[in-house]
Amino acid sequence: xxxxxxxxxxxxxxxxxxxxxxxxxxxxxxxxxxxxxxxxxxxxxxxxxxxxxxxxxxxxxxxxxxxxxxxxxxxxxxxxxxxxxxxxxxxxxxxxxxxxxxxxxxxxxxxxxxxxxxxxxxxxxxxxxxxxxxxxxxxxxxxxxxxxxxxxxxxxxxxxxxxxxxxxxxxxxxxxxxxxxxxxxxxxxxxxxxxxxxxxxxxxxxxxxxxxxxxxxxxxxxxxxxxxxxxxxxxxxxxxxxxxxxxxxxxxxxxxxxxxxxxxxxxxxxxxxxxxxxxxxxxxxxxxxxxxxxxxxxxxxxxxxxxxxxxxxxxxxxxxxxxxxxxxxxxxxxxxxxxxxxxxxxxxxxxxxxxxxxxxxxxxxxxxxxxxxxxxxxxxxxxxxxxxxxxxxxxxxxxxxxxxxxxxxxxxxxxxxxxxxxxxxxxxxxxxxxxxxxxxxxxxxxxxxxxxxxxxxxxxxxxxxxxxxxxxxxxxxxxxxxxxxxxxxxxxxxxxxxxxxxxxxxxxxxxxxxxxxxxx
Amino acid sequence: xxxxxxxxxxxxxxxxxxxxxxxxxxxxxxxxxxxxxxxxxxxxxxxxxxxxxxxxxxxxxxxxxxxxxxxxxxxxxxxxxxxxxxxxxxxxxxxxxxxxxxxxxxxxxxxxxxxxxxxxxxxxxxxxxxxxxxxxxxxxxxxxxxxxxxxxxxxxxxxxxxxxxxxxxxxxxxxxxxxxxxxxxxxxxxxxxxxxxxxxxxxxxxxxxxxxxxxxxxxxxxxxxxxxxxxxxxxxxxxxxxxxxxxxxxxxxxxxxxxxxxxxxxxxxxxxxxxxxxxxxxxxxxxxxxxxxxxxxxxxxxxxxxxxxxxxxxxxxxxxxxxxxxxxxxxxxxxxxxxxxxxxxxxxxxxxxxxxxxxxxxxxxxxxxxxxxxxxxxxxxxxxxxxxxxxxxxxxxxxxxxxxxxx
Numbered sequence: 049x050x051x052x053x054x055x056x057x058x059x060x061x062x063x064x065x066x067x068x069x070x071x072x073x074x075x076x077x078x079x080x081x082x083x084x085x086x087x088x089x090x091x092x093x094x095x096x097x098x099x100x101x102x103x104x105x106x107x108x109x110x111x112x113x114x115x116x117x118x119x120x121x122x123x124x125x126x127x128x129x130x131x132x133x134x135x136x137x138x139x140x141x142x143x144x145x146x147x148x149x150x151x152x153x154x155x156x157x158x159x160x161x162x163x164x165x166x167x168x169x170x171x172x173x174x175x176x177x178x179x180x181x182x183x184x185x186x187x188x189x190x191x192x193x194x195x196x197x198x199x200x201x202x203x204x205x206x207x208x209x210x211x212x213x214x215x216x217x218x219x220x221x222x223x224x225x226x227x228x229x230x231x232x233x234x235x236x237x238x239x240x241x242x243x244x245x246x247x248x249x250x251x252x253x254x255x256x257x258x259x260x261x262x263x264x265x266x267x268x269x270x271x272x273x274x275x276x277x278x279x280x281x282x283x284x285x286x287x288x289x290x291x292x293x294x295x296x297x298x299x300x301x302x303x304x305x306x307x308x309x310x311x312x313x314x315x316x317x318x319x320x321x322x323x324x325x326x327x328x329x330x331x332x333x334x335x336x337x338x339x340x341x342x343x344x345x346x347x348x349x350x351x352x353x354x355x356x357x358x359x360x361x362x363x364x365x366x367x368x369x370x371x372x373x374x375x376x377x378x379x380x381x382x383x384x385x386x387x388x389x390x391x392x393x394x395x396x397x398x399x400x401x402x403x404x405x406x407x408x409x410x411x412x413x414x415x416x417x418x419x420x421x422x423x424x425x426x427x428x429x430x431x432x433x434x435x436x437x438x439x440x441x442x443x444x445x446x447x448x449x450x451x452x453x454x455x456x457x458x459x460x461x462x463x464x465x466x467x468x469x470x471x472x473x474x475x476x477x478x479x480x481x482x483x484x485x486x487x488x489x490x491x492x493x494x495x496x497x498x499x500x501x502x503x504x505x506x507x508x509x510x511x512x513x514x515x516x517x518x519x520x521x522x523x524x525x526x527x528x529x530x531x532x533x534x535x536x537x538x539x540x541x542x543x544x545x546x547x548x549x550x551x552x553x554x555x556x557x558x559x560x561x562x563x564x565x566x567x568x
Numbered sequence: 569x570x571x572x573x574x575x576x577x578x579x580x581x582x583x584x585x586x587x588x589x590x591x592x593x594x595x596x597x598x599x600x601x602x603x604x605x606x607x608x609x610x611x612x613x614x615x616x617x618x619x620x621x622x623x624x625x626x627x628x629x630x631x632x633x634x635x636x637x638x639x640x641x642x643x644x645x646x647x648x649x650x651x652x653x654x655x656x657x658x659x660x661x662x663x664x665x666x667x668x669x670x671x672x673x674x675x676x677x678x679x680x681x682x683x684x685x686x687x688x689x690x691x692x693x694x695x696x697x698x699x700x701x702x703x704x705x706x707x708x709x710x711x712x713x714x715x716x717x718x719x720x721x722x723x724x725x726x727x728x729x730x731x732x733x734x735x736x737x738x739x740x741x742x743x744x745x746x747x748x749x750x751x752x753x754x755x756x757x758x759x760x761x762x763x764x765x766x767x768x769x770x771x772x773x774x775x776x777x778x779x780x781x782x783x784x785x786x787x788x789x790x791x792x793x794x795x796x797x798x799x800x801x802x803x804x805x806x807x808x809x810x811x812x813x814x815x816x817x818x819x820x821x822x823x824x825x826x827x828x829x830x831x832x833x834x835x836x837x838x839x840x841x842x843x844x845x846x847x848x849x850x851x852x853x854x855x856x857x858x859x860x861x862x863x864x865x866x867x868x869x870x871x872x873x874x875x876x877x878x879x880x881x882x883x884x885x886x887x888x889x890x891x892x893x894x895x896x897x898x899x900x901x902x903x904x905x906x907x908x909x910x911x912x913x914x915x916x917x918x919x920x921x922x923x924x925x926x927x928x929x930x931x932x933x934x935x936x937x938x939x940x941x942x943x944x945x946x947x948x949x950x951x952x953x954x955x956x957x958x959x960x961x962x963x964x965x966x967x968x969x970x971x972x973x974x975x
Contacts, residue, residue, distance in 0.1 A: 308897035311697045340594070446608040474583060474638030476607050499699050519961055535733075537641060539609035 049356035051199050052548050056070065059065060060282065060438065060486050064559040068197045076560040079489060083413055084556070089215025091256050103232035103270055106286045110137075110263060111144045114221065114285040117259035117488055119145060122152045122177075123220035126257060130225075130386060131158035132238055134296030136244040137225040137263055139163075141561035142170045145310075151177065154198070156209060157181040157216060163296070171196055180217065181208070182452020183550070191549050192448045192472040200449075200561075202442060205249065206411025206418070206458035207383070207555050212252040213422045214414055216557055222253035224277060225291050225549050229264035234275035237404075238397040240266030242292045243395050245387030247276045248406035252280040265291040276404060282421065299388045304369070305339025310500050314340050316520065317468045317497045318461035320367035322428030324412075325515050326425050326464060332425040334363035334459055337388045340468050342428045345369050359485045360382025362425050363410070363459075365404065374401055376519050383419065385410055385455060411458035411472075413555040420455075423462040430467045434481040435525050437490030437505050439467060442552060445476050446546040447566040453487060460492040464511070471498040476539060477532035479525060486561040489550055501528050508558050544566040575650035576643075577689070577718050578635050584692035586639040590651040593629040596621055604636035617641055621648040624662050639929045640923035642731035643691045644767035646723040653719070664728045666760065674738045674762045675792050676821050678861055679703050679956065681891040681907040682900045683740060685915045686743035687712035694728050698735035700897035702713050703904075709752050718744070722755040729759040738762045740798070746774040757785040763821065768829065770806045771800035772816035774891060781816050796821040798864065802829035804921055814859035822890070823863035825852050838875070842883075842957050853888035867890035874902050909953045917957070917969050925968070 052065035058075035074082060090368035107113045119125075125145075127138045138157060145153055151174050155167070159182040168190055178198030179351050183191050187514075191200045195385045203211055211217040226235035226243045239248045242265060254260050254277050262277065263286045272279075303309055321327050327348060335341040335348075345362070346369060352358055361381040362370045368391040371381045374393070376426065382402045395402045411420055429437040431451070441456050443449050459465065469478050479496070490498050494504045494511060504511050515522055523531075543566065550563040572590045578587035586604075593599075596761060599841055600618055604613055614636060632651075636644070642664055649662050683704035686693050689712075697705050707728060714723040723837035725741060739757050742765035743749035749766070756764070776798060782795055797820045799806075799813050806813070807830070814823050827845050831838040836842070849865070865884040868877050881903055884892055891907060894900055909917065919937055923946045925934045935942040957963045964970070 307727060308700060311898065475640060476609060476638070499696060535640065537610065537613050539606075540612050542608045 053167060058559065060489055060560060062486060062561045064551065064562050065548060065557075067327045073551070074558045076408055076417050079491060082323055082556045084214065088213050089218065089256060092258060092330075099494035103279070105233055105279075105282060106267075107233045107284050107286060110140060110223070110261070111147075111287065111288050113286050114141065114144055114263045115148070116259060117219060117221045117477060118206045119148065122154075123150075124154040124156050124218060126219045126222045126253045127158070128224060128247065128253065129161065130244040130297075131242070131292035131294070132297045133161045134242075134244075134293030135161060135163055135225065135293050135511050136290060137223060138539055139166050141223055142167055142175055143215060143567060146173070146175045152177040152197075155179050155181065156219060158185050158205065159454065160184050162186065167186065173397050174193040180452070182394050184451055185450055188449035188451070192443075192563065192566045194545075194547055194549050195551065199548060199558045200563070201553060203548060203553045204411065204415055204457035204555055205407045205455040206420070207453070207553050207557065209407035209412045210414045210555065211553070211557055213412065214258045214557060217555055219253055220259065222257035223328060224250045224260065224262050226262050226264045226277065226293075227291065228266045228272055228531050229262050229277075229285060230268055230270040230279065231274040232270050232278070233260070233262045233279030234270070234272040235262050235264065235270060235277040235279075236278060238274065238393065239268075240264070242266070242290065242294050243390075243393045243397070244292060244294055245296055245393045246384065246404035248385055248404055250277060251406040251408055253279065259283045263287060263288055264313070265289060274381060275545050288409055293322070294390060294393070296556060297387065297393075301338060304342050307339070310340045311343055313468045313470065313497055313499050314343035316499075316502060317344050317466055318351070320466070320495065320497060320502060320515070320520060321348070321425055321464075322351060323466070323518050323520065324511055327473040329357035331358045331424045332359060332361045332363065332422070334423050336365040336427070336455075337367065338429060342367070343430070344370055345373075345469065349373050349378055362393075362417070363426070363463060366395065366398060368392070368412040370394040371399075371402070374399060383410070407455075407458075409468045411455060411555075413458070418458075419456065420458050421461045423459070423464075425464040425466060426459040426462040426470060427466055428456055428459055430469055430478070431482050432446055432478055432527075433467060433469070433493070433496055434480050434483045434490070435491040435494070435529060437525065438483050438486045438492075439488045441487045443485045443563055445484060445539065445542065447484060447542040447564070449550060449563045453552070457488055460488050464494050466495040466497060467493060470496040472501050472536050473538045477529065477536050479529040481529075481531060484542075485552060485563055489560070496528070498528060500531055503528050508559065546564060571655060575652040575654070576635070576647040579972060582636050582637050582692070584640065584666060584695060585645065585690075585923070586634055586636040586644055586647050588646075588647045589633040590655065591631045592655055593631055594629065595629055597629055598627070598752060599631045601633040603634065604638075606636070606638050614644060617644055618648055621645055621652070621662050623657060625649075625652050625656065625660060627656075636855050639691070640695065640731075642727040643724065646727045650720040650723050661726075662730050664727060667733060669733045670729065670731075670739070670760055672736070672760075674796065676794075676796065678738065679891070680738070680822060680864060682890070682894050683738070683741075683864075684855045684895060684900065685712070685867065685895050688725045689713050689717045691724055691728065694732050697897070698737050700734060700900050700971070701735070702707075702737050702894065702900045703720075703891065704738035704763065704896070705734050706738045706765060706893070707743050708742045708747075709826070710744050718798070722752060725757040726759055729756065729761055740765055742767060742800075743778075746777055750777060753781050753800070757795065758789045758791065760793065763796040763798055765800045766797055766822065768802045768806070769813055770803060771810060772809075772812050772953045773817040775813060775820065779819065793903065794819060798822050798824050800824045800826045801852055802826035803829070803833040804848075806830075808849050810852050810855035811858060813854045814861055820859070820861060822864050823856045825849055825863035825866050825895070827866040842939040845864050849889070850889055856869055857888065862890040863888060865889040867893035867897065868899065871896035871899065874898070878904050878906055904939050904960065909957060910964070913953055914957050914962060917950040917953035918967065920947060920952050922968060922971060924950075
């Protein structure tokens with residue numbers, strides 16, 4: 049079997065395969081152009097007759113649960129990333145698979161982290177065929193070097209839910225690490241010694257997987273309340289000593305930046321939003337983790353306090369900063385997809401206005417709407433942007449795959465999408481003629497804010513009009529690109545081969561671009 | 569084996585800089601070993617630049633190792649030149665283009681609310697300094713550069729003056745104490761420096777020495793542009809002689825005070841209340857004002873406490889200072905906002921300028937506001953306040969229309 053086949057040119061001009069890992073895929077057709085037909089995927093019908101009437105689904109170990117779930121060659125195994133870099137379960141799954149001699153597994157995580165680098169040995173020995181999910185750091189480098197047996201597939205958080213719901217990816221066994229659960233399988237993320245906030249990324253897995261295993265270190269008598277995951281979907285429960293390391297949920301990027309340059313970018317962004325008329329009573333925004341985004345949230349908070357108005361909701365990635373706003377009364381709701389620190393976890397437990405969401409409510413593109421489109425302004429990052437405003441979040445300019453898509457693509461549908469980014473990083477200009485990998489089409493990206501100027505997408509005539517006469521440094525994207533190249537010099541071309549190592553999915557399941565092998 | 573020299577900085581926290589190890593060899597041509605985190609995109613450009621520098625100094629055989637952390641060309645060239653000059657004696661200078669954006673001049677009476685100190689051997693801090701819009705940037709060759717790095721810093725500062733866009737900030741350099749600092753001037757005067765800070769100044773003679781050397785270099789290069797001086801008073805003797813220093817040359821635009829050294833000199837400690845330096849600061853303000861130049865206050869070193877900085881600025885302004893130094897870009901805004909005219913100042917200035925315009929329109933020789941006569945210097949000061957308020961975005965260019973409407 050060829051790893052990929054039948055290359056076509058898609059709607060953003062990228063050459064992409066329509067057969068990957070033996071499965072058919074649709075090339076990107078343009079935003080909102082691909083219309084799915086048919087019905088959603090339906091899991092097998094279970095019967096209560098097969099499950100214990102006393103609700104006790106406990107089995108002695110994860111290994112036994114995996115054996116009972118029928119772990120075998122070629123299966124798709126899913127896990128969630130709410131513990132972020134404190135995950136302990138994903139590696140154990142494949143340790144067990146290796147021990148049992150199972151091969152060619154597809155790992156379908158909602159995201160990967162450095163703590164899972166140990167899986168490289170299983171990618172090398174064939175226990176794992178490929179990763180479909182984010183590939184960060186060392187896993188991304190491994191994939192970029194063309195060492196993965198199958199082709200990687202990267203999806204956004206919303207795209208992952210959609211793929212499961214649509215049946216594009218059929219999960220054989222979902223393993224859900226839960227900070228608290230009962231023996232029936234009801235589970236939540238807010239309680240227990242390893243509380244991580246919520247379990248929204250595991251929702252699709254619980255609903256659609258063939259077999260579902262809940263693993264916890266905090267087993268409580270029925271009922272486990274709140275039941276963010278319903279035991280009615282769960283086949284087996286397992287009690288372990290430690291399920292995850294909550295202190296490692298916190299990543300280094302969840303503090304307000306101290307860098308004067310980044311603070312300047314944050315200040316310019318907040319001021320832009322204000323002059324564009326976005327910051328007003330009842331507005332909503334998303335500012336994720338990352339020092340610059342958090343600082344922008346802080347500038348918004350200052351504006352709200354000064355004017356004695358409040359925001360209706362913050363879409364988060366929550367941590368101490370939005371929590372403080374909620375508790376001081378400057379926002380009605382935090383609609384939270386994942387908590388980034390323990391203050392976020394505490395708040396979700398204590399504050400009714402701190403709401404746990406899932407990729408279904410926030411991001412699922414094949415549904416009757418989602419709230420990502422209703423957010424007034426989102427603040428996102430990018431590794432590169434091109435003069436057509438296309439942006440890249442997965443590869444660096446040297447060609448290496450180093451990041452996942454996260455919720456980034458899904459958020460592009462907000463009313464105003466702003467990328468605050470430095471004009472260059474370590475001599476490498478961010479604005480290019482063409483991005484290395486297109487993750488988001490330019491038509492959805494409205495504003496680029498750099499320390500040396502702000503570029504508004506020419507499609508957003510309304511924003512251009514509103515900012516007329518502004519003292520902000522409004523420039524064209526070409527001017528910004530030239531300015532960076534004047535300072536840094538024009539970068540040379542990386543040595544990227546033709547062999548495809550990973551595919552980038554758009555939110556509707558079509559292929560928007562591919563990642564190619566880096567020749568070293 | 570030849571002598572091995574190094575230049576530049578390296579280490580985990582070093583960015584936008586490089587470390588060069590150089591050895592001249594007998595044969596085998598130029599051997600460049602490149603380690604860089606931007607190698608894939610800029611490896612060829614770095615190699616080309618290094619070869620150009622070596623060729624310029626007529627080096628045919630050498631082993632050069634560069635450990636690069638994203639250094640810009642002006643840094644790489646300076647580091648290579650510094651290493652070469654540790655091995656061969658030469659008067660030649662490898663000069664990169666002087667960018668057009670840096671050829672501006674400054675005026676004697678421009679605002680000098682803020683001036684941002686940048687250590688002369690730390691290029692990473694220079695690259696984005698101008699975007700924070702300080703009135704001036706100071707490339708420092710004195711206290712922030714260790715003795716064994718002075719010559720490396722001279723080249724970095726020279727190249728920065730030629731290549732780094734400071735976006736309109738007055739381009740200042742703090743030279744070393746006289747007489748050592750005279751040797752710095754060769755690297756500064758031909759490269760469009762706007763102003764020199766003369767540290768630990770204690771006599772008119774030191775200023776005369778600096779100006780003599782400036783004039784020699786200007787003549788040699790046929791340069792016309794003005795180079796201003798800002799003596800820094802940092803000792804009891806300097807304080808006592810401040811008027812002599814302030815009036816020692818026409819190109820002196822302000823006196824600055826350096827309180828760390830001053831408080832050490834009078835055997836006391838620097839406190840937040842600053843009572844120990846009240847005399848010195850007041851003396852300096854009076855000397856400066858008597859000489860019709862600006863008085864500039866010392867830096868405020870707690871970069872985390874913006875409220876304390878604000879109080880410090882307000883106190884400084886009330887003593888008669890026109891500006892102060894800063895050591896962190898986030899201090900700039902606070903300094904500008906609090907040295908700037910306040911709402912009452914602006915309203916008063918509006919009234920005066922408006923009265924002046926009316927007087928002009930009516931062909932009156934005398935400007936009056938109510939029953940009060942307004943002298944020409946008062947009108948001039950009011951106009952300056954208005955210009956500044958417009959520049960800082962406090963009032964619009966069409967302020968008068970709004971002003972008349974409100975009336």
